[in-house]
Amino acid sequence: MRAPPPILLVVLVATALRAHPEIEAGLARLNTAVATQPGNADLYLERGELYARHEEWFHAEANYLTAAELAPRHAGIFRARGALALARRLPAEALSFLNEARDLDPADLSTRILRARALRQLGRNVESGEELDHVLRQSRSPSPDLILERAALLSPPESLRMLDGFLSRTGPVPALEMRALSLEESLGRIDAALARLDRLTAAAERKEAWLRRRGDILRRTGRETEARAAYTAALTAVSSLPPWLRESPESAALANELATLARSPSSSPP
Amino acid sequence: MTIRPALLLAFVALGLSPLGAATTILRGPYLQSATPDSIVIRWRTDATEASVVSYGTDREQLTSVAKAEGILTEHIVPLSELKPATTYYYTVGSVPFAPPAAGKSGSSSRAAIHSFTTPPPAGTVKPTRIWVLGDPGTKNDVQRAVRDAYYNFTAKRATDLWLLLGDNAYPDGTDADYQKAIFEMYPATLRTSPVWPALGNHDARSANSATQSGVYYDIFSLPTRAQAGGVMSGTEAYYSFDHANIHFICLDSHDTERKPDGAMMQWLKADLAATTRDWIIAYFHHPTYTKGTHDSDKDSDSSGRMNDMRAIFLPVLEQGGVDLILTGHSHVYERSPLINGHYGKSPTFDAAKHVVQRGDGRFGGDGAYRKKRGRVPNAGEVSIVTGSAGQAGSKPPPLNHPVFYLALNEAGSSVIDVDGLRLDLTFINDKGEKRDWFSIIKE
Ligand SMILES: [Fe+2]
Numbered sequence: 001m002r003a004p005p006p007i008l009l010v011v012l013v014a015t016a017l018r019a020h021p022e023i024e025a026g027l028a029r030l031n032t033a034v035a036t037q038p039g040n041a042d043l044y045l046e047r048g049e050l051y052a053r054h055e056e057w058f059h060a061e062a063n064y065l066t067a068a069e070l071a072p073r074h075a076g077i078f079r080a081r082g083a084l085a086l087a088r089r090l091p092a093e094a095l096s097f098l099n100e101a102r103d104l105d106p107a108d109l110s111t112r113i114l115r116a117r118a119l120r121q122l123g124r125n126v127e128s129g130e131e132l133d134h135v136l137r138q139s140r141s142p143s144p145d146l147i148l149e150r151a152a153l154l155s156p157p158e159s160l161r162m163l164d165g166f167l168s169r170t171g172p173v174p175a176l177e178m179r180a181l182s183l184e185e186s187l188g189r190i191d192a193a194l195a196r197l198d199r200l201t202a203a204a205e206r207k208e209a210w211l212r213r214r215g216d217i218l219r220r221t222g223r224e225t226e227a228r229a230a231y232t233a234a235l236t237a238v239s240s241l242p243p244w245l246r247e248s249p250e251s252a253a254l255a256n257e258l259a260t261l262a263r264s265p266s267s268s269p270p
Numbered sequence: 271m272t273i274r275p276a277l278l279l280a281f282v283a284l285g286l287s288p289l290g291a292a293t294t295i296l297r298g299p300y301l302q303s304a305t306p307d308s309i310v311i312r313w314r315t316d317a318t319e320a321s322v323v324s325y326g327t328d329r330e331q332l333t334s335v336a337k338a339e340g341i342l343t344e345h346i347v348p349l350s351e352l353k354p355a356t357t358y359y360y361t362v363g364s365v366p367f368a369p370p371a372a373g374k375s376g377s378s379s380r381a382a383i384h385s386f387t388t389p390p391p392a393g394t395v396k397p398t399r400i401w402v403l404g405d406p407g408t409k410n411d412v413q414r415a416v417r418d419a420y421y422n423f424t425a426k427r428a429t430d431l432w433l434l435l436g437d438n439a440y441p442d443g444t445d446a447d448y449q450k451a452i453f454e455m456y457p458a459t460l461r462t463s464p465v466w467p468a469l470g471n472h473d474a475r476s477a478n479s480a481t482q483s484g485v486y487y488d489i490f491s492l493p494t495r496a497q498a499g500g501v502m503s504g505t506e507a508y509y510s511f512d513h514a515n516i517h518f519i520c521l522d523s524h525d526t527e528r529k530p531d532g533a534m535m536q537w538l539k540a541d542l543a544a545t546t547r548d549w550i551i552a553y554f555h556h557p558t559y560t561k562g563t564h565d566s567d568k569d570s571d572s573s574g575r576m577n578d579m580r581a582i583f584l585p586v587l588e589q590g591g592v593d594l595i596l597t598g599h600s601h602v603y604e605r606s607p608l609i610n611g612h613y614g615k616s617p618t619f620d621a622a623k624h625v626v627q628r629g630d631g632r633f634g635g636d637g638a639y640r641k642k643r644g645r646v647p648n649a650g651e652v653s654i655v656t657g658s659a660g661q662a663g664s665k666p667p668p669l670n671h672p673v674f675y676l677a678l679n680e681a682g683s684s685v686i687d688v689d690g691l692r693l694d695l696t697f698i699n700d701k702g703e704k705r706d707w708f709s710i711i712k713e
Contacts, residue, residue: 025563025664053471055570109481139481141494144504144533145526146480171495173504174540175533204501209543245546248644250591 026050041071045080052084060084075105082114091121109135113146120153129153142166144175156183172200181217190221208237208254215261231262293317297453299362299384302491303511304431304464305498306354306391310491311336313345313362321345324367325360329383332359335366346491355390359383384461387428392499392512393547395690399427401459402553402684404435404598405470407443407451408660412681415700416659417455420683423698429463431513435598435657436470436524436555438486443473445485451660466492468520469507470555470599471572479507479525492520501541508534510541516688517547519592521554521583528578535586542590548643548712549688550587553596557655558584559616561671562602562679563663567615572599581613591645593693593710596684598657602667603684603697604677605706607631608639608650612673619672626650630675631708638709643691652710656684656697676706 030047037043048063061084067077082097098115105111112135119128132150136142147166151159163180167173177200184193194214201210215230235258238251245251298313311323321338338347345362352358361367361381390396401420406413439447453460467490469479477484482505493509496502500510500517507522519541526534542550558580560566566576579597587595588610608627612619621628627650629636641649653673662681669677682699691712699705 053573055573109483110478113480135481139483141482141505143480143482143507143526144537148533170504171502173502173533173537175536176504178536204544205546206544209540242546244643245645248642248646250645250647 041067075101079111091118094118125153208234234258300460301464307352308350310348319364323347329359332367357387359385389513396514397689398430400686401429401432403659404657405437406659407439409450413660419702434467436468437472443476474525501544503537515548517545517550519552523554523556550592551594557597559673560600562600562667564600589647592651595653601658604655604674606653607675610648610650638711643712659683
């Protein structure tokens, strides 16, 4: 195995002095390790990742380059270089690294997520969606953000179908329900949106915010009588809170707002 | 190695624990996701076997039995239909616990009996002790000294629950790191008090929040469906739970989207709007303010995560009425007075504008911090960086962030006592010295 060029090492060690404490501590450990094992690619990878976490792109890249010279077929190095290119908004470069990383280690889902993002930045939405579908299928319990990221690449009806599929598995996750709600409203499926809100309201310990949202949707679609009824129900929910919560300035302000909304459509906020 | 059925029967007939005889518990038992009527008990054995918990409210009568499916080494057994605020005794093993036969000496049963106490019904008042450990997982003598200082401090007073603020197991949050830094470090506390963790950057080296995979997610069983109160988050990366009259909110400041329209933010807003508890305590790894071993003024430090937590999440937490914010990452102790509304870098801090109540917050000193009961937006919180449960800064850090009333470069952990409308926090250093304390009163 080859040792890295000595000049590069000197530069990398010297920068430690300017860095802040966490980099310093990490670098001290890694520099010692590199000195005893100069041919260990994983140490350069780790040092590069340390720099990348602190957005020191130049030093990150220099370490990745050395790592790649020492281990040309290392999936982790390709993934790190892909992540770095993506962070620097170079999606085409990122994709070529991430393709290599995926070919070497197809089971690494974090590579696949990065690859989906590179594809999306290149406008290749269908492929990006396919890659995310793969990740979602392989994940025991994917995060709501990942589900939303996939849903955003679909048409509204497809997106809604997909979200409902996940919601039936996960239960009413607010972020997924909110996206589904706004999709339903945009598709004119108002009663479906209201039914969704009813489920959320039933499950909530405090119901006023959901009831208010119900009133807002109804008012936006011109169902004025029902809108007022929803605002009134929200007002009732506020007044049935325990006294110490009901009398808080926040509740008082909300109650005032709801009372106005329940009275007149013209005084509703835009 | 598994036990043959005939042998198993022989063990049971003799009142011996087959677990003690045939397998070794490598990890735990440890308690997860405690609610007033349920808890999850987990442990790991060196060989595959069944998962059985025997339990009861009488130490001599462990007649209730809970089991999980399968023959495995990683045992996860949920107990349900428990009574609130009740002490339960339990053993874990591969078969139900058999008490020593009458007339035999006490050594005939080898299964250890442990205990835990269920939380009271959500919203009710009960004196609660919470142990808070930020960045504990160094596995070294400092971590041990911090632990022992707390054990001396709390003595016979039980720990009702404990929080890990991330970087729980250095350097990489691997299973082996967790084994040494958590499971072999705090075995007694793990058996008796539910632990509620947050994800730190070092934990995230072996875990992925987007796919809910990796060591951190394998080790912990956290509520995704609001099993312990609050609004369901749909992920173990961030979650909330109730204990007595306290609502706890755990955020993932490292590996989850921190955008204002991200799923975590939408959940946080819904969760804050939904709670009726007296107290709100939020905890996560990356501090909103610090001048310790990290610098919250530096955009590149931790890839801007501290900025995000301060500029994006803090306004929502404050509007939602948060009382206490606990963070780590910076290996120091930094503590503010009652503050509100400071979302910029430290030069923009203006005490006249951002301090709701000045002083040390101490009875016998400047007086406790006082807040109105009820969900009053922007009524102020005490912000605490307590990230030195495994080490203090190796070089003296600046510790000059103007938001803080007190800053210490000392290893230690924090202890919170909540009793009704009074909250006390104490910082105990690794020498057992009480280095800071303050109180918040709601009226
Ligand atoms: Fe950290």
